[in-house]
Amino acid sequence: MMSLVTFTRNNALPLLRTSITVRIQLNSASLSSLVRLEEKQGYAVVAMHKPPVNSLSLEMIQALSESLSELEKNKCKGFILTSACPGIFSAGLDIREMYQPTEERLKEFWSSLQTLWLQLYGSKMASVALINGHAPAGGCLLAMCCDSRIMVNGKSKIGLNETKLGIVAPFWFKDTFVNTIGVRQSERALQLGSLFTPDEALKIGLVDRVLPDPEAATAVAESELKEFLQIPAMARYLSKMRIREAALKDLLENREKDLNTFVNFATTDAVQKGLGIYLQSLAKKN
Numbered sequence: 001m002m003s004l005v006t007f008t009r010n011n012a013l014p015l016l017r018t019s020i021t022v023r024i025q026l027n028s029a030s031l032s033s034l035v036r037l038e039e040k041q042g043y044a045v046v047a048m049h050k051p052p053v054n055s056l057s058l059e060m061i062q063a064l065s066e067s068l069s070e071l072e073k074n075k076c077k078g079f080i081l082t083s084a085c086p087g088i089f090s091a092g093l094d095i096r097e098m099y100q101p102t103e104e105r106l107k108e109f110w111s112s113l114q115t116l117w118l119q120l121y122g123s124k125m126a127s128v129a130l131i132n133g134h135a136p137a138g139g140c141l142l143a144m145c146c147d148s149r150i151m152v153n154g155k156s157k158i159g160l161n162e163t164k165l166g167i168v169a170p171f172w173f174k175d176t177f178v179n180t181i182g183v184r185q186s187e188r189a190l191q192l193g194s195l196f197t198p199d200e201a202l203k204i205g206l207v208d209r210v211l212p213d214p215e216a217a218t219a220v221a222e223s224e225l226k227e228f229l230q231i232p233a234m235a236r237y238l239s240k241m242r243i244r245e246a247a248l249k250d251l252l253e254n255r256e257k258d259l260n261t262f263v264n265f266a267t268t269d270a271v272q273k274g275l276g277i278y279l280q281s282l283a284k285k286n
């Protein structure tokens, strides 16, 4: 189904001295059902929808990438990244992709994740993560790639908990973490695999606002995004790149090496054993 939306720059971006009407066509037919794209006045909502926990499988990662490309193609200025699965933002990487994998799929999985991170962390679009549920590991990474993070209060937790699975956050996860919460907090939290409550996350700067319920959080996410969109786009983007470009460059220049490191590490007996135990513990819970 082809949908059409009209973005009037006068409304969406008050600081731009132009009244050009930008017509945006989001070709949702070609996009996967794993991601729901909703067009709003001057921005888009990207909602992950892979029940039960929005785990980032190869298909989910590619669907997110395609959605961002679709927005870029349509000259969308900003988006809210959130979840359409109640209580879950994203459970992070789909552990089943890393457990007893074929080498070919494992490589495609990791390479797609690298692409998604480069796209999201380096995006010209302004973005707000509306974290309406748990956001461990890869889920936290997605949120950190956005320009602002609004979290709904409750039992959900956020953080990079990789060490708890017996794995290590890759250097670009770490760089994103350090750029968000600083070196000391990152060093401690990475080692401990800490998952933070919304209030704890607020205290260390991992999220920017905590709201009592999804409705309040949505309203704040919208006004936050509009604030970002009011800044002249080029100045805002180049300022963001001042902070992010070194990390982006590092992965761009070391993609192949990072891929090989990941494949070698993930397929060791020790890591496979650890992932198997972790998957069992998740299954046992139910």
Ligand SMILES: CC/C=C\C/C=C\C/C=C\C/C=C/C(=O)SCCNC(=O)CCNC(=O)[C@H](O)C(C)(C)COP(=O)(O)OP(=O)(O)OC[C@H]1O[C@@H](n2cnc3c(N)ncnc32)[C@H](O)[C@@H]1OP(=O)(O)O
Pocket: 052, 053, 055, 088, 090, 091, 092, 093, 094, 095, 096, 134, 136, 137, 138, 139, 161, 162, 165, 167, 168, 169, 170, 261, 262, 265, 266, 279, 282, 283, 285, 286
């Ligand atoms: C030297 C270093 C070099 C290179 C680096 C190498 C390796 C590093 C690689 C990657 C970094 C990893 C990043 C990651 O993102 S790893 C994933 C981390 N995620 C988690 O630990 C979250 C696990 N899940 C949970 O804690 C809970 O599910 C959650 C709190 C999110 C939700 O709880 P809830 O009670 O609502 O649901 P559950 O009943 O637990 O789960 C439902 C269902 O979903 C399955 N599940 C959950 N999470 C995952 C997942 N991440 N992947 C796959 N499947 C998942 C769970 O097993 C249940 O399945 P079923 O029993 O079949 O219903």
